[in-house]
Amino acid sequence: MKHLINIESLSNDEINQIYSRACEFEKGIRKSNHSGAHVANMFFENSTRTKMSFEMAENKLNINKYDFCADTSSLNKGEDLFDTLNNLSAIGIDTIVMRHTNDELINLLAQKNYFNELSFINAGSGKTAHPTQALLDFYTMKRHFLNLSGKIITIVGDIAHSRVAKSNIELLQRFDMIIRCLAPENLMGEKIDGVHYYTDLKEAFENVDIVMALRIQKERIQEQIDFDYYIKNYQITKENLPYAAFLMHPGPINKDIEIKSDVLLTQNARTILNQAKNGVYVRMAVLDMILASKGL
Amino acid sequence: MKHLINIESLSNDEINQIYSRACEFEKGIRKSNHSGAHVANMFFENSTRTKMSFEMAENKLNINKYDFCADTSSLNKGEDLFDTLNNLSAIGIDTIVMRHTNDELINLLAQKNYFNELSFINAGSGKTAHPTQALLDFYTMKRHFLNLSGKIITIVGDIAHSRVAKSNIELLQRFDMIIRCLAPENLMGEKIDGVHYYTDLKEAFENVDIVMALRIQKERIQEQIDFDYYIKNYQITKENLPYAAFLMHPGPINKDIEIKSDVLLTQNARTILNQAKNGVYVRMAVLDMILASKGL
């Protein structure tokens, strides 16, 4: 594995390998040391959780890490970023963990032969892909259910703008889960074959095994969303959440918008901190596989 | 010792243990390795000295350190900070070094059972507490005088707004020092039992062993302070500083305001850089004790 750009570019074998390697890291039966690796974290969008999670994974693997402070003003032309990356590669950086608002940029950078020694890991790109989030969600579900085939997941919220939803749908369909999306029509986005779409919560939650709530990005989409309407019809509450359902959320949660606060104190919500915990093991597995393929 | 929140929460035994452990670090006879520990430095107020001092202590103990850039805009509600801390705990952060403008927040966070695996170290909270500063001041005095009982210290300057003064008074009273506070009435603040208050410098400096000057926080309190008046009546000069007095200051110094520049070239002022040096050993001791109690 040279890059991690999106779920589409991973084979099922690779996904299973990431899963089992992350398991070994969690159980402490795999130790890897990549003290010869030099990884730059380039976050062009704000991030606390994903960035700290990658930093933790890097530290646990003894990787040399570099914090690239994205001064957007000196890098506002694509051309300059190419030059910067060439330069980083020349000084000895081997891997770039990148988050960017642009949907296609990271994919483009990874394809360019120009940087033939750099590996790229997508830490979130635009509204399209967040592969390490989908992989940690997959890991969290599979660790609990073991076999995901036939399990029903309902993804609820702003599907249209969510890279988390897109990467999860791509990944979970491959492992034969039944995927439902629940949202008001204007947050539904383009429909994907094989996915079941609902506008009614009660129907969407029937017999569900997992409910995955998405973050409503208040700051971005306020003109599109009627919060009172959303809360009334789509907020997850103790009353509407099935008793045994596994509740997931990529964080940070807008409390009392997508999920009512008191739900977070229930057993169902324990999964959410497990997602955070598992993210470190999954990112260790991804880094470990990529760096090993480079002989580092 | 699970947390370091304020001097009040430390027993005299713990203070003596911090002292002797810091001594061992200074003399090089104690080596500790905490390469399994993950500490996040969260400074919500600007800091160069205290932050660099903690980073040095962390490096010397082989701790994995994380720089949490406090983007105040995304964390301006207490609720969000709780979630962030839960998340950091979930990904594997074990200890938080925090500076915050709020007087009570760090104490509150440490008490919340919610984060039952996180330890907190207060690196300065509001106008109330700066326990590592008081501990390093204590260390610096005790290393020189060995027995502090009966020694006279005069704390001079903006007592009212100073967390350094408050933590020092709490600590030094316990070890039977005679504590005098010198300030103009409007900078005196609430009076504390057992402390002697002066508005006249000459009286306050009589037979004094130690003079501890505080930083006048020009930026914060300019409407309250008449600088000409302050300098004329309270500035420390070669003339008014007793010959043998030990001069201390937490830094950074406003030269020619609280202390006349030429005093800084005298023997008396050598203590000030010793305070900085000792801060690293004291913070190593605090981290070492907290991490050891966590088995890290």
Next chain:
Amino acid sequence: MKHLINIESLSNDEINQIYSRACEFEKGIRKSNHSGAHVANMFFENSTRTKMSFEMAENKLNINKYDFCADTSSLNKGEDLFDTLNNLSAIGIDTIVMRHTNDELINLLAQKNYFNELSFINAGSGKTAHPTQALLDFYTMKRHFLNLSGKIITIVGDIAHSRVAKSNIELLQRFDMIIRCLAPENLMGEKIDGVHYYTDLKEAFENVDIVMALRIQKERIQEQIDFDYYIKNYQITKENLPYAAFLMHPGPINKDIEIKSDVLLTQNARTILNQAKNGVYVRMAVLDMILASKGL
């Protein structure tokens, strides 16, 4: 070697020693471990390339590194910087890598006996000196040509404002290179003995071994420069660059201003990424020599 302030302060022996030590690092036949060293990187001007290059060098030598975020507002008086440096020295920082807009400051700091334990490495000062850049340029040329005596180099661009040009001229004259400067009159600056000045590109490029283009600092000097005129008369193109000439540039390049884009795809331009690569070895050599002299 205690400091690296400018080329003038280096003996030819020291320059040769830096060269050979960098060679050993490049070839992997020298390994140095400075895990007891504590180096602060203080960049008061924006920098990606030089800063990342120093960080890479520091990591490869196992140095503890500290990122000093230059908050210019709290450090806008020279006096305060002196205090900050004294404090950093007191807490255990041993070496400062500094970039600053002021031409004389770093030199002044290094001379002040006050900081008698701190070493300074100049990472670019004002318009005057950028010694590690000149040393890496020297390294890159000498690795290729082995003997530089009699070789002809043409430095082209904004000579007047370039610290890269000044440090290179000082260094390359010592090793008996023939140095030509090419620029429009208003970008020529003060003339230096022994250097040949040209305003005509064709003459300046005749029989040249090396062409070193400088960055036109658009943001700084726009009132002084007529870009159309510059491009027409001084831009490096496939047509005017001699076939065998070694093309160098300190980066980042303003494409299609100082160099036409398509030139960057030629063999001649391969040197530019070599400069970046070599910068790490040269900085490792400088750090290694300075830290060894301090017993670290």
